[in-house]
Amino acid sequence: MDFASFLIQMLNSLQYGLLLFLVASGLTLVFGIMGIINLAHGSFYMIGAYLAFVLTSMTGSLVMAIVLGIPLALVFGAFLEWALFSHLYKRDHLEQVLLTYGLILIFEQLRSLLVGDDVHGVAIPAFLDASIQLTEVMSYPVYRLAISAVCVVLAVALYFVIQRTRLGMMIRAGNDDRTMVESLGININMIYRIVFALGVALAALAGMLASPISSVFPNMGSHVLIISFVIVVIGGIGSVWGALVAALIVGFADTFGKVLVPELSGIVVYVVMAVVLLWRPEGILKKG
Amino acid sequence: MNTHASLILKLIAVAIIACVPLSGESFYIEIVGKVLVMAIFALSLDLLVGFTGLVSFGHAAYFGIAAYAVAILSPQYEAASLWYVLPASIGLSALAAFVIGLFVLRTKGIYFIMVTLAFAQMAYFIFHDTPLGGGSDGMYLNNKPSASIFGWEPFDLTNEVHMFYFILVTMVLVYLFLARVLQSPFGRVLVGIKSNEHRMQSLGYFTFRYKLGAFTLAGALGGLAGFLYAVLFGFVTPELLSWHESGNVLLMVILGGMGNLVGVIAGAFAFEAMREVFADITKYWQLLMGGVIVAVVLFLPGGLAGIPGRIKRAMQGGEAK
């Protein structure tokens, strides 16, 4: 591999990792702050992508679709929390796993009923539809760079909200000691609803952003789900920074794995996860 | 309800199941046989989840390893000896469970769930991506193992009725074995670990060893189920190790009521019956299945085995649960 290729592969790893981070961030928030394992998280990614497809077909613009889609996702998330997830806080992990597993089936079938089973494409917004020439044969799509930029901005924003705002403080406190927070007069139910809705919206946004480059198709949530869990566990449940670091690690492992050890590239990610868990069972960066 | 009546009912149930081959309907003999295999699989997981409190989300790995073992160990054009492949396949699953257990049992709670999933995924990808087992298309078991010992054949697994009874007898033996294990001191410690591990440790038990023992035993029995599955159908695929299968068997356990051996067997039957019935109703049967799963978790925390208790309590005057 020559140096130019190496650099481009680094760029590929970075871009893939950042997108994974966007999906995983919502999961780690819900997991860490509310203590809920949500297997349906991949479905939210899928819902986002299909929302992008449907809304772009209606409005003709992906940007418009995202602007409309985010509030829709937030409302949907809040509704789900109120209807189903609020009952899960006191239940054990097995029941959460199973209930959310049932949700995956329900969401996939509803998708099939409502939108059908065909593969769809979503158009890249015209102002981003260009490429930057990197070498004499290869160019890099501007859209991918744009997605990476959005992910970085969101990472910073998330950090800011959680570490530097009152809302964030309440969220962190509620995670440490729910009853104490309630006795202080803070409505913990509302906080949980907000966090959950945020988690859903983050996953859906990732789906929307990725839809032009990944296409929109049945079962697209499956792969993303498992990878998200791996990232959350490697990074430390509840830690947004941890999710970022872990997502980048996974991005590099996957990219270079494909090039250097193609036969084993499927396994590399799990080996990394197992090693991390056995070395530091709480994840690389503990809750923070 | 005393134990005598309970025993008689269990015997009646076994007798009813034993009558299935008399129908002569090949398809049903095989389907009920498959459900019995799933029941063994669910029983093995119940040992971990229901009795020791270890929620493993990767149990399908041990099912699949044994299934692949019998396919790989059997020669291509003739039957292998049952008395060789059966212990070998179970042994491989048990070995895998032992080794993996050494790693995963260091973690607890949610991390345990995730790391069991991770190892199962590794096993899945090994069979899916490498030439070891024929890759993602799976491989055939061309000849069912032969039971002959020095020329004498006690039974013939290519005969579907013999196959059925072989599975049924195995299931009953597994049930009796687990019931016995749970009565034993070893089993009592496991139950104690589920209820409060620290207390058991403070009583002087090396809980890690007991958990590892349970994990290995569960892996071995899960392998037994996988072996039977491969012999029954003659075809193995990496999807047998997928997390969907791990999820399905967890569902059987919770459906039947965790920590209740008979309930779990019922859970396996209920799960398969639901799949069949729903699939005949609509092509969107997974929607119904998902709905049932959600409903069971929300409203039936004790599983099917808990229903009679709830009815009884409701009739006695509606005390809060």
Place this chain on the structure above:
Amino acid sequence: MERTFKIAGNIALTLALAAAGMGAAQASEKVKVGLMLPYTGTYAALGNAITNGFKQYVAENGGKLGGREVEYAVVDDESNPAKATENAKKLVSRDKVDVLVGTVHSGVALAMAKVARDTKTLMIVPNAGANDLTGPLCSPYVFRSSFSAWQPSYAMGEALAKKGVKNIATVTWKYSFGEESVAGFKEAFEKGGGKVVKEMTLPFPNVEFQPFLTEIASAKPDAVFVFFAGAGAAKFVSDYAAAGLKNSIPLYGPGFLTDGNLDAMGGAGEGLMTTLHYADGLNNGKDTAFRTKYATTYKMQPDVYAVQGYDAAQMFEAGLKAAGGDPSKKEEVIKGMASAKIDSPRGTFTLSPAHNPVQDIYMRTVKGSENVVTEVVSKGLEDPARGCKM
């Protein structure tokens, strides 16, 4: 006590289902077709297309095959190999079908073929291209109305070698269909004087292609040959174009690269050349009639999968005719099918001794939302059926 009631109840339920199943026994003078195809999941669109095509032929035939009314038993295989044997047995042992038609996913088809062989049931594969099905695992009972993975790729290899392309890089998913496609291509291409300089694979069904695009850019081959299908194919072609490679290093592949997913690619596939046994713009009478009828009946355009379903029905009809309409005369049905000449929308084809179509392979170019035929690159291409002992 209560728990044992639960078991008894469940057994009763299962036995009740058994009784109900037995009640739905044989209706005489009808022919029963078992369709085992994906109706949910990633390949649902293909399963539907194949079913539509099959049923269209039956409808054109007055609702009959071999002079007998057709009854269908349908099972959704969900493209899940783990349930494949069970599902196939459902159709064969419970519903007692006269012919098993399916499926799309090769892993599922392999399980079905074993059931067909063991129970001596006739089986027609309307898509799954695994070479083995008409190779080492061939059987008098198993027929295919579609293609083998080798065929379209071999044709492309011949065509590119003839064109003077000297070195090629390949990318595909690491599973049997992908590997068989690349192998078929390599065989013809290297026989014609070319060289495959780099073979890359990624696990199926992974779709993160960027690392490979970078590798291709640094290796700078004359052209690239890939096999992908469905959503993955759409993504690859889009990514390839977005990386600017499309204009400098031409991309080729078998038709699955562009069939059914041109919309999802946006315009990225424009001008792409692929090989397949079917195309748009064939302009033979049969195809035009077939397409008009299909579009009117199903309100959408047919594709190669619909044609394969249609031809599966034609093949079965040919067999039944030879047996005087009686599906139980399996020897005669098999002989009839094996010697049939099928007047297909793709052109006429016959069957090889291993029961795979011997057919023309077309070179097509993507123009708008169609794969338009430009020439016949390989006339009457027969899969070598290596390993078949028939």
